[in-house]
Amino acid sequence: MDNQAFCTNPQIWKNDEDERPNVQFNWDKSARTIDNLLMSITELSSISTQAFKNYGDKIKSEITKVTRDIANIQRVQDSIDAAQKALQKTGNQKNNFANYTKTETIKLKKIVNASYHSTLCIFHLKDSIVCHDNCGLEFNNTSSGTSYFSGCFCMGSDGICNQCGCGPSSHVHDKVKLVEQTQTINKVLEDIKAQYDDANQQHQKYSNDVTSYQSSLSTLQTAANAKYGHIHKLCHDLSKICSRFNFVDELHTHIESMKQDSRMIQNINLRKNAELEIQRLEKLANDLSSKRGRNYS
Structure with missing residues (x-):
């Protein structure tokens, strides 16, 4: 801009026919230059300013989500720990009640x-009753229905068998004998089995709970890791449109809050993972801010 009009005494050139047109020309030229500059300023795009705000809001939003994920991860981990303790307890109960059968030896x-004949009752064969073993009567293999066996040793004075309580007509001869066999059986103790079944049902429930919680924990951790990656990308993108942005100042409060939340995580591996991601975010903020300082030093 030509400052001649301001830097000289108007009395020198205002009445000078040669100098005044020259001063007027330069004044008009400067005025047009200012008009063009103002026009260019009004036509400048506001996209960068709006984009700066959008990126800042997105970064803070993602950090808030990560903070919430950290809290949720600890809550799920607490649920896993509780379910695993219950799983151990019900497993011990199962073992305590596992022997709900008792071995018994019975005689049948x-x-x-047999090589000899005995007297049997046709109505009591199923009861394994031999009315007279090795009967002394002559072998009679005819069908029942006669009084032949009224003289058998098993018959009482009243004509009724002392073993089965039936009359002579229901008896026959057969070459068999009665033997006693020993057999081992497992007897179920119902009260103990009921406690075993209950413990087993609870054990199965807590086992399913642990699996479900571990799946939820894996999903939360994957989501948190993705958010950390998104935050890194947003910071890099923001640094491209606003190289003077001070990431340390802007993110310090959020990073300190994340550190405090990560200290609440009781699982060592989960806490290390959270602390590592926070350290990476802190380093990114420092690196970007240091780059800003180098660019404008």
């Missing part, structure tokens, strides 16, 4: 083939 009577 059974009719088997």
